[in-house]
Amino acid sequence: MRNYKIATLTIAGSDSSGGAGIQADLKTFSSIGTYGMSVITAITAQNTQGVFGVEELSQEIIKNQIEVVFDDIPPKAVKIGMVSSPEIILEIVKGLNKYNPEFVVVDPVMISKSGYSLLRPEAKENLIKYLIPKAYIVTPNIPEAEEIVEKEIKTLEDMKVAGNKILSMGPKYVLMKGGHLEGDAIDVLIGKDVFEIYKSERINRKNTHGTGCTLSSAITSYLALGNGIKESVRLSKEYITEAIKYSFDIGYGVGPVHHFYNFEKQEEAVCTH
């Protein structure tokens, strides 16, 4: 059930092509039905073919954005994506400590699908030490989880082991995303008293730019709307699966998912009656 009076915030990088980062997050919030706000950490010159430039914003303007947003429209849930540098991470953690939002969803963005590094190597330590412990849920993909636990992940069993290791770093839940393995797209939710597997058929489409951003923003919206963790992940998995299924070719490279497939479906239903 949509409720545009419930505010959600994304703290992330801008993707000029609109498929990932801040733009994907705001589209997802809007599609699922929460009021979306943004704190921009970095600007990328990016399209469906790659990332061609990155400029980080100053700590000062990041702090400023966080404070004016929280002081005026406190978000029910916050999603954190590209954080780029050790200093930016510390600034965000300061903000989280000051305002203490109910739900913090951390998508530990490290490398874009096109292979460009979106997290400086020296920032990994702060990510693990300060940001991951603040998370209600952290949502690594396979390469990110491998980087965090410093171990290869090849099987579902490896995903469980790595997920438990990340859980021991302090978040309440870990969602290990299996999009990078072969076969069905299997994600695993791990918590102290929770273990759930979410499985969908692998969709044979190239348009997966921004899938991780979209999934984590969907979880943020569903949590903000009052769903429990298992239901939020189930609904988000359903949303990303359909968004990939309905994706269309735009640009010359790896295209975005269709964030508003649900609206198009509704229109089709109205037209046929």
Ligand SMILES: Nc1ncnc2c1ncn2[C@@H]1O[C@H](COP(=O)(O)OP(=O)(O)O)[C@@H](O)[C@H]1O
């Ligand atoms: N080809 C696909 N078909 C169906 N689901 C997919 C596909 N690729 C990724 N997913 C799903 O999309 C979500 C994002 O996954 P993943 O690709 O692992 O993350 P990221 O975008 O961060 O690299 C997960 O729920 C994953 O299972």
Ligand SMILES: Cc1ncc(COP(=O)(O)O)c(N)n1
């Ligand atoms: C600003 C920004 N944030 C996140 C991603 C990751 O998305 P993907 O893994 O689909 O490239 C990205 N490409 N750009």
